[in-house]
Amino acid sequence: MTRKRRHPVKNFIIMLFIILFSAAVGIGLFYGVKGYEMYRDAVSQASIEERFEEIRSGEHFVRYSDMPEFYVNAVISVEDHRFRKHPGIDPIAICRAVWVDIKAMSFEEGGSTITQQLAKNTLFTQEKKMERKAAEVFAVFDIESKYSKEEIFELYVNTAFFGSDYYGIYDAAAGYFHKKPSELTDYEAAMLAGVPNAPSMYSPDVNLELASRRVGQVLDSMVNNNLITRKKAREIQSSGDR
Numbered sequence: 001m002t003r004k005r006r007h008p009v010k011n012f013i014i015m016l017f018i019i020l021f022s023a024a025v026g027i028g029l030f031y032g033v034k035g036y037e038m039y040r041d042a043v044s045q046a047s048i049e050e051r052f053e054e055i056r057s058g059e060h061f062v063r064y065s066d067m068p069e070f071y072v073n074a075v076i077s078v079e080d081h082r083f084r085k086h087p088g089i090d091p092i093a094i095c096r097a098v099w100v101d102i103k104a105m106s107f108e109e110g111g112s113t114i115t116q117q118l119a120k121n122t123l124f125t126q127e128k129k130m131e132r133k134a135a136e137v138f139a140v141f142d143i144e145s146k147y148s149k150e151e152i153f154e155l156y157v158n159t160a161f162f163g164s165d166y167y168g169i170y171d172a173a174a175g176y177f178h179k180k181p182s183e184l185t186d187y188e189a190a191m192l193a194g195v196p197n198a199p200s201m202y203s204p205d206v207n208l209e210l211a212s213r214r215v216g217q218v219l220d221s222m223v224n225n226n227l228i229t230r231k232k233a234r235e236i237q238s239s240g241d242r
Contacts (some may be wrong), residue, residue, distance in 0.1 A: 034133020042123040042135070051122050052155055060170035062181050064154040067169070070186050072192035075157060078221045079124055080114040083148055088115040088140035115140045118156040160196040163203030176204055185213065187240035194218040215240060 055061065064072070076083045082090050090113050112120070119139035124132050143152060162172035168191065173181045177188050184192070194214035195202045204211040219233040229237075 018081035036138055038124065038131055038135035039138040042139070043142075048123070048139070048146070052147070055122070055155060055158060057160070058168075060168065061158055062154065062168070062170050064150040066182050067154070067157070068182060068184055068189050069187075071184060072153065072191060073191035073227045074190050074218050074222060076114070076153070077225045077227055078193055078218045079117075079197070080112075080220070081225050083153070085112050086113065088113060088144040089137060101235065112136075114142070114156050115143055115152050118152060118159065119143060121156070121159040121161075137224075157221065161199055162192065162195045163199030164205045185238045185239070186188075190215045190218045190236060191240070226228075 026055055078188065081088065083091070116136045119136045120132070123139055125137060145153070157167060157169045161167055161174075162169075164175060166172040168173045169181050172192050172195070173179050173184055173188075176192070179188070191214070192202065194203075194217060195211070197214075200206065202211050202214040216237055219228070219236055222228045224231050225231050
């Protein structure tokens with residue numbers, strides 16, 4: 001009995017898949033090693049605990065309990081709505097980001113969680129490099145193993161850049177609205193929740209119209225995540241547009 005020969009096209013497809021898979025594994029290992037070296041270099045200069053303790057000892061450090069619940073929900077909704085459930089890395093967001101990058105043929109979206117952004121803000125540079133993204137993963141697992149979600153959140157919003165030379169939620173609330181974070185209205189809280197995504201665009205000092213549109217995006221996200229009703233979103237938006 002003669003064996004049925006595999007079609008040449010099928011052979012080619014199988015070989016191509018093996019080559020691409022091997023290349024992907026090789027690239028992943030390369031950047032994984034480079035990322036681990038970057039992570040080890042960062043923590044050798046100052047440990048995560050030392051860096052975070054320095055941030056917490058700042059005069060204007062804002063505790064989680066001193067932030068409006070609306071602001072907390074707005075940030076999590078628009079930045080990382082699975083924040084309380086994932087272990088610091090969100091595979092769903094990463095897959096979505098990879099698809100966006102493939103379509104754009106560039107590094108457009110990173111799929112970063114709040115924990116990853118905290119790691120980037122406190123340990124690494126803002127430059128978009130694959131090895132830095134790999135380094136973030138090692139830092140994230142370290143952070144998530146030592147700190148609660150509330151602690152991670154408060155550290156993130158106390159180190160985020162809000163534009164106009166404001167770093168941290170205290171300076172942003174004081175600089176833009178002359179208030180403490182606990183005194184923010186829902187509209188103001190939604191505005192500040194949306195700024196760190198692109199401070200050069202969404203800072204109310206740069207473009208108040210774009211900042212207002214961003215508020216709408218934040219409120220839409222909260223509606224989609226069942227945190228507020230559509231009616232409440234309209235009320236908040238109109239309160240700021242008056």
